[in-house]
Amino acid sequence: AQSVTQLGSHVSVSEGALVLLRCNYSSSVPPYLFWYVQYPNQGLQLLLKYTTGATLVKGINGFEAEFKKSETSFHLTKPSAHMSDAAEYFCAAGTYKYIFGTGTRLKVLA
Amino acid sequence: EAGVAQSPRYKIIEKRQSVAFWCNPISGHATLYWYQQILGQGPKLLIQFQNNGVVDDSQLPKDRFSAERLKGVDSTLKIQPAKLEDSAVYLCASSSRLAENIQYFGAGTRLSVL
Numbered sequence A: 001a002q003s004v005t006q007l008g009s010h011v012s013v014s015e016g017a018l019v020l021l022r023c024n025y026s027s028s029v030p031p032y033l034f035w036y037v038q039y040p041n042q043g044l045q046l047l048l049k050y051t052t053g054a055t056l057v058k059g060i061n062g063f064e065a066e067f068k069k070s071e072t073s074f075h076l077t078k079p080s081a082h083m084s085d086a087a088e089y090f091c092a093a094g095t096y097k098y099i100f101g102t103g104t105r106l107k108v109l110a
Numbered sequence B: 001e002a003g004v005a006q007s008p009r010y011k012i013i014e015k016r017q018s019v020a021f022w023c024n025p026i027s028g029h030a031t032l033y034w035y036q037q038i039l040g041q042g043p044k045l046l047i048q049f050q051n052n053g054v055v056d057d058s059q060l061p062k063d064r065f066s067a068e069r070l071k072g073v074d075s076t077l078k079i080q081p082a083k084l085e086d087s088a089v090y091l092c093a094s095s096s097r098l099a100e101n102i103q104y105f106g107a108g109t110r111l112s113v114l
Helices: none
Strands: A004-007 A010-014 A021-027 A035-038 A044-050 A055-057 A064-068 A071-078 A087-094 A098-100 A104-109 B003-006 B010-013 B021-025 B031-039 B044-050 B055-058 B065-068 B074-081 B088-095 B109-113
Touching: A004 A087, A004 B010, A010 A021, A021 A035, A021 A087, A021 A104, A021 B021, A035 A064, A044 A071, A064 B044, A071 A087, A087 B074, A104 B003, B003 B088, B021 B065, B021 B088, B031 B074, B044 B065, B074 B088
Parallel strands: A010 A104, B010 B109
Antiparallel strands: A004 A021, A021 A071, A035 A044, A035 A087, A055 A064, A064 A071, A087 A098, A087 A104, B003 B021, B021 B074, B031 B044, B031 B088, B044 B055, B065 B074, B088 B109
16 A cells, blocks of 8 residues: 655654655555645645756755655655744655645644 | 645534535646545545545445545535544645646645534
8 A cells, every 4th residue: 555654743843953854665666755734723834846867856945845755755854943943844745636734733842 | 825724624523414625726736636534643644536526435344434526526524424533634635747747735734523
């Protein structure tokens, strides 16, 4: 069965520190990959996407992710965390039909 | 460009009651999705429409859930009768082939079944 796995349901970082949120997908999942962010009481907002081409993808708010086929990974990073980055982050895979991971809640410590 | 609109934002009902949610997708988006997001989990697809036809409803509990998209624009999702385990956020999303089939989400309806 196709699946998307996010390692770590909760991640805490200090303000200004590197953010790393992990996502792995099953090899049978199509290579369209996405990261969405969800702020409290809001819907999902697209951060970035990988469809084809360059494997390092830049998104909004300073986030980027790298598609590594050999590792079946699509980890999300940001060099310097900001308080406003505190939210829940979802990795998803698919084309017309998305499979979502279970989410990682990011906490940013002052 | 207006985003995906959903209403109501919150709904509290008692078990065995019925409830309906409404979604208005982004203008011109042919594909519409309804997801269920249970607390602590990722969204799970319930049903996918292409215009006014159902593409995938394999995970829709058809004994109690129903959805329609008359005229291929707005959509309603209904639960009748509701169970305690239906407490969740119901998200609507829409996409367009011209927009690389990226799904854009509404703010969701938070349902509490007591």
